[in-house]
Amino acid sequence: MLKKFVGGVSYQLSVISYQLSVISYQFTEKTPHTPRVNS
Numbered sequence: 001m002l003k004k005f006v007g008g009v010s011y012q013l014s015v016i017s018y019q020l021s022v023i024s025y026q027f028t029e030k031t032p033h034t035p036r037v038n039s
Helices: 002-030
Strands: none
Touching: none
């Protein structure tokens, strides 16, 4: 029971970190002051 709870929490944390990385990637793509857009 406890192992199942810990597994669920670690899974949710991995999903949250993945979503945060995707959001930060999209945010850096949309900002106009990135070196890629200026060059």
